[in-house]
Amino acid sequence: MLGKTAGGLYWMFRYLERSENTARLVEAGQRIALTRSSSAEDEWLSILQTAAVDVGYMEKYEEVTKEQAIDWMLRDKDNPSSVLSVVGAARDNARLVRTALTREVWESVNQCWMVLKEALARKVSERDLPEVLSLIRQRAAFVRGAMHGTMLRNDIYDFARIGTFIERADNTARILDTKYYVLLPSAFSVGSAVDNVQWESILRSVSAEGGFRMVYGQDVKPREIAQFLILDKRMPRSLAFCCDKIRDNLGYLVADYADRLPCHDMADQLGLNYMSHTVDEIFDHGLHEFIQDFLTATGSLGRQIEIDYRFTV
């Protein structure tokens, strides 16, 4: 396979994953805005930070408002991580790697782009927001479905999956990074209404409310949220789940190409360093430091994969 093709697949699926994650973040933000009257602006700022699009936003706008934040995240072409931008980038990458995709996958990406370009052609009104957000997630799900159902399990699939899980790990870690303070054990905040809203928002932004309830019941506790999002291997957006998938898919490449490269050691190390602790140990070590280190490590791993598999010259 061409190095360029491996890179195209990796980025195509990173971008698709990002479109879906951004839609989730906006949904969580909207939810908080609707259930809480004060300091909604702080909430949107934290959401912009989580999506790592706050710097660009502040260059364009003076203040943080809900309307502007939503517009920036969903459809602003100046924002390279807006849903419209990343869906366009995903499709461009799909065109680049068209020969590696089945017709079904290509058509689902192309349709995703056509439908969302239309849905995001104008500012999204508050009334239409839920429908548009669900459309974004639905379209990403169609691509994933087409991929699972029609693609060979070979190196093409591996690179697509690696891109998906690097992006997802990054996204979940960023949510934890911006919200870590509401998860810290504190005598004063236990069970306050404000915290409950924040905790639910965290779960909502990774579509984990239902899964969490199944495992832990109705009561939401910050320690358990951290446990669930960082270490629970059953939870498909947890850091541990993503780390396993990255390592698995890199492992298939080792078997396929009969060649072990530096990125494979890094992936093993990622699991050892971050996923072999208990949640209490993580809190003792410092949740914030833990997440920051994890983000740096996944970033380096992503860059090493690009080098080892010759994505670019």
Place this chain on the structure above:
Amino acid sequence: MEQTQSQDGQSQSQRQTFDEMWGHTQDLRSPYARFHDWFQDEDPARLQKKQREAEEVFRLTGITFNVYGRAEAAERLIPFDIIPRIIAGREWSKLARGIEQRVRAINAFLYDIYHRQEIIRAGRLPAEMIAKNEAFLPQMIGVEPPGGVYTHIVGIDLVRTGDDDFFVLEDNARTPSGVSYMLENRETMLQMFPELFSKNRVQPVSNYPKMLRRSLAACAPPQCTGIPVVAVLTPGIYNSAYYEHSFLADKMGVELVEGHDLRVIDGRVAMRTTQGYKAIDVLYRRVDDEYLDPLNFNPDSALGIPGIMDVYRAGGITIANAPGTGIADDKAIYSYMPDIVEFYTGEKAILQNVPTHRCSDPKTLQYVLDNLKELVVKEVHGSGGYGMLIGPTSSKRELSEFRAKLQSRPANYIAQPTLALSTVPILTKAGLAPRHVDLRPFVLVSPNGIEITPGGLTRVALKKGSLVVNSSQGGGTKDTWVLEE
């Protein structure tokens, strides 16, 4: 409005336009008999719906092209008309013989032009037609292309004016495009009208990618060991024909590469894979000569591979089509094609040329200027329907602008009579209506022989009365059927 000069100099009017379904005289022609029966029983509303469905399929599949010269390089669909164009098997057999003869001659001509130039020594072609021609590539002199093949893929543009009258409008010997439309049009029709294919025995086209790969592999270079590695070279995803490049690579099961994926290593052209560099044997390039190698041609090209020409000359890679084939489809050379065919095959040309006036000659230029309103004038090196004048349908201002262009650079133009191009039915809101068409059959050349896919790409001028079929100028396409004999 459509005037043409017939042999005896008399003018023919539009009512004598040949329609491929109804002939000159409104008698249903036999290739269309079964289609006609079927059509009569069809519900017009259902067909309109099918027409819209077809467009949806094309959009979803991403069969789009980018239009040059627009501020926004928007992707557009080439309109597709669902009414098939039908050609009888015996009509095709004769055409195919003519095409094969012409393509054979083109290859022999190219070999000769880049070697001993016998045709010039024999006085059948003026030396300045080559020496002063921008399409002639001195870098190719004395080069032996692998397998002796210059034009691995050729598209011959044909027009029809009567039952038995076909003319070659243009040869495409560089990088003919459109074959993906031929294949996708058929696929779409098979899905939408299976019953029509049960009623008619249509010669299949779907093995073209397989034939192409086999044909390319048969031209592997001397340094190739083992199974030839084939790749398609594209300028990238923003090129107007990118869809076709990816389509062909996909269907052939080969890599689609860009210049920056390639590098010359140890005397071979190699592509950067996830497991290191891997040598390519045959490169089906969809990049023009001038961008192919910044070391040998345009030094500013970012699309090409530095040094590929040196590898080529040393027998390390096959470039398809060979560099320098443009000299064979140059419009000034075109007018010599009947002589060229005769010179290299020893036979009279089976396919006719459209009579062509070379404006470089002062007397001819005067004739062209005097009769501009009756003529089609084309740029010698132009393509895609850009920069041409269709006298009968042009305004006074367009005519006078072109007159000035002709006078300032006469050698840059040729002129041809306006042919009464045949029409075929398309589906309009009011039912079937005749529109002008041309035909581009696709021809593959390898040391094993010449293969022609039955049919080809039919381009249709969707505007009533229009003679311009180019997709860049609002033309559409149709599925083209050659019936079994």
